Amino acid sequence: MTEFKQPTVEEDVAGLDMIYREHILDHYKNPRNHGNIEHPDISFHDNNPLCGDEIKIEVKLDAQTHISDVKFTGRGCAISQCAASMLTEELKDKTLEEAKKITNQDIIGMLAIPISPVRMKCAILSLKVLEAGIYEYENKQKLQKVRITDS
Amino acid sequence: MSKTKLALKTFDVESIRKDFPILKRRIFGKPLVYLDNSATAQKPQVVIDAMTDYYTNYNANVHRGIHKLSEEATHAYEEAHEKVAKFINGSFEEIIFTKGTTESLNLVAYSLGKALKPGDEVVITEMEHHSNIVPWQQVCKEKGAALKFIGIAEDGKLDWNSINSQITKKTKIVSLTHVSNVLGTINPIKEIGKVAHENNAIFIVDAAQSVPRMRVDVKDLDADFLAFSGHKMYGPTGIGVLYGKKNILQDMSPFLYGGDMIKEVKFHESRWNDLPWKFEAGTPNIEQGIGLGVAIDYINSIGIENIEEHERELTKHAMKVLEEVPLVTIYGPDAESRSSVVAFNFDNVHAHDVATILDREGIAVRAGHHCAMPLMSVLNIIASVRASFAIYNTKEEIDKLAASLATVRKVFKL
Ligand SMILES: Cc1ncc(COP(=O)(O)O)c(C=O)c1O
Numbered sequence: 001m002t003e004f005k006q007p008t009v010e011e012d013v014a015g016l017d018m019i020y021r022e023h024i025l026d027h028y029k030n031p032r033n034h035g036n037i038e039h040p041d042i043s044f045h046d047n048n049p050l051c052g053d054e055i056k057i058e059v060k061l062d063a064q065t066h067i068s069d070v071k072f073t074g075r076g077c078a079i080s081q082c083a084a085s086m087l088t089e090e091l092k093d094k095t096l097e098e099a100k101k102i103t104n105q106d107i108i109g110m111l112a113i114p115i116s117p118v119r120m121k122c123a124i125l126s127l128k129v130l131e132a133g134i135y136e137y138e139n140k141q142k143l144q145k146v147r148i149t150d151s
Numbered sequence: 152m153s154k155t156k157l158a159l160k161t162f163d164v165e166s167i168r169k170d171f172p173i174l175k176r177r178i179f180g181k182p183l184v185y186l187d188n189s190a191t192a193q194k195p196q197v198v199i200d201a202m203t204d205y206y207t208n209y210n211a212n213v214h215r216g217i218h219k220l221s222e223e224a225t226h227a228y229e230e231a232h233e234k235v236a237k238f239i240n241g242s243f244e245e246i247i248f249t250k251g252t253t254e255s256l257n258l259v260a261y262s263l264g265k266a267l268k269p270g271d272e273v274v275i276t277e278m279e280h281h282s283n284i285v286p287w288q289q290v291c292k293e294k295g296a297a298l299k300f301i302g303i304a305e306d307g308k309l310d311w312n313s314i315n316s317q318i319t320k321k322t323k324i325v326s327l328t329h330v331s332n333v334l335g336t337i338n339p340i341k342e343i344g345k346v347a348h349e350n351n352a353i354f355i356v357d358a359a360q361s362v363p364r365m366r367v368d369v370k371d372l373d374a375d376f377l378a379f380s381g382h383k384m385y386g387p388t389g390i391g392v393l394y395g396k397k398n399i400l401q402d403m404s405p406f407l408y409g410g411d412m413i414k415e416v417k418f419h420e421s422r423w424n425d426l427p428w429k430f431e432a433g434t435p436n437i438e439q440g441i442g443l444g445v446a447i448d449y450i451n452s453i454g455i456e457n458i459e460e461h462e463r464e465l466t467k468h469a470m471k472v473l474e475e476v477p478l479v480t481i482y483g484p485d486a487e488s489r490s491s492v493v494a495f496n497f498d499n500v501h502a503h504d505v506a507t508i509l510d511r512e513g514i515a516v517r518a519g520h521h522c523a524m525p526l527m528s529v530l531n532i533i534a535s536v537r538a539s540f541a542i543y544n545t546k547e548e549i550d551k552l553a554a555s556l557a558t559v560r561k562v563f564k565l
Contacts, residue, residue: 019507020504020508020562020563025563025564047533049520050519051501051502051503051518051519051520051534052519052520052524052527052533052534053501053503053533054533075501075533076501076503076533076534077501077502077503077504078500078501078504079503079504081501119503119507122503
């Protein structure tokens with residue numbers, strides 16, 4: 001029988017007050033790469049239905065493969081906004097292929113705080129937005145190629 | 152509605168708290184302060200015991216056996232319908248058990264929706280829960296009908312001008328919430344029902360937030376349909392109610408088809424069972440139904456008027472102490488016009504972060520859009536913190552909430 005066991009105070013408190021650390025608050029209050037890009041190549045927006053976090057990411061590419069600029073806007077909790085800010089820093093000067101390799105675990109690593117299962121959605125929202133944006137961009141490119149070869 | 156207090160039991164919150172075993176829990180080493188009652192209420196021991204008792208002593212399917220156990224289970228399950236009927240002043244045949252408010256509203260939307268035609272209109276309000284928006288969006292789309300919204304005035308109440316302009320001869324259905332699960336606004340549904348009926352529209356009430364905390368009398372309100380959930384009124388999850396006026400239910404087509412809802416099945420046609428079973432297809436949630444009946448007994452033993460009074464005191468107190476907290480904005484009407492829900496935001500801190508910090512103090516609140524995204528857009532916010540109260544809450548708990556908000560400032564260095 002699986003019986004409910006009240007967690008001990010120690011279990012509960014472990015890693016507790018580590019969430020709102022200095023660097024998290026810093027990125028939250030002074031987000032990096034915040035704003036919009038004129039004529040972005042990639043632009044995608046999504047929200048997290050649980051709490052209403054919103055993120056929009058815009059990317060400018062060089063030669064269709066290299067990220068020359070990236071900006072984000074959004075509203076939401078400290079975790080989601082901080083993750084977006086850190087992700088944009090990470091993306092500068094990366095190629096699209098490199099950007100596609102970033103994982104959820106990388107985001108957790110950048111945040112460097114304990115993320116509870118509920119807050120996981122907040123933490124990875126910006127990465128999901130980026131992935132969806134790249135996917136949409138690459139599909140468009142493929143379609144264009146098809147059209148060009150067709151004509 | 153009698154205003155005199157029922158002297159059933161003097162309201163003693165300490166003894167009530169003893170009825171709820173979960174209140175002994177500690178969260179992060181602190182006593183649980185459960186202020187998420189609009190989402191779901193905690194369960195008294197009697198409700199928990201009733202469900203165990205069913206499984207331990209008389210588990211059987213209902214309406215399907217002539218053996219002793221089935222007879223006992225059927226009796227208990229049907230008796231629960233009677234208890235609900237009495238509680239809201241309907242009759243036994245008018246009480247359909249569903250899985251919750253959401254299913255109740257879907258049931259009406261799909262069944263009534265079949266008759267909608269292009270040019271017909273359905274009127275709801277800007278403060279509805281998604282469960283009273285999305286089903287109507289879908290049936291309107293399918294039938295080419297228009298979905299219209301009654302607006303909200305500055306004070307967080309429905310705008311009367313909008314009520315009178317949106318409900319017209321074209322309106323076939325008016326469906327609205329009795330109490331807003333975000334603003335706490337208690338809507339003048341009896342008056343709105345009159346306007347609906349003057350225009351020959353069907354009048355539906357989402358009573359998910361009102362039935363647990365105030366006297367709801369379907370005859371007095373003259374509601375054609377009324378929906379609510381067991382889990383918000385100290386009963387189990389997985390059980391809810393759709394009340395419908397008998398004459399309307401008789402003519403309405405079923406929503407789900409299958410066993411139990413039929414009288415006779417031939418190869419190519421069937422005859423529907425009597426009310427309310429015509430709308431309860433398949434093996435129902437028997438133990439939850441029984442649990443809901445016991446939850447109603449429990450509410451009756453305390454007295455719904457006493458519950459209303461206790462929660463009103465808590466709400467007034469909460470409004471007073473939260474208004475004094477710096478950087479806090481409260482949404483919705485004054486304490487007099489609201490039920491026991493207080494939604495608020497903290498300047499420059501997202502609701503989710505506030506809730507995380509409160510959680511560390513053992514305080515459970517809801518943070519998010521509360522399944523009311525259109526309302527969030529009217530308020531021009533993406534989320535809010537929501538504290539909501541029930542019979543077992545105390546003023547001391549609300550003081551703790553206010554005090555813990557100071558921690559938010561500290562953590563965010565505001
Ligand atoms: C006003 C209102 N309507 C409908 C619902 C939906 O209830 P349930 O999720 O139990 O179906 C809720 C609760 O979440 C509510 O507060």
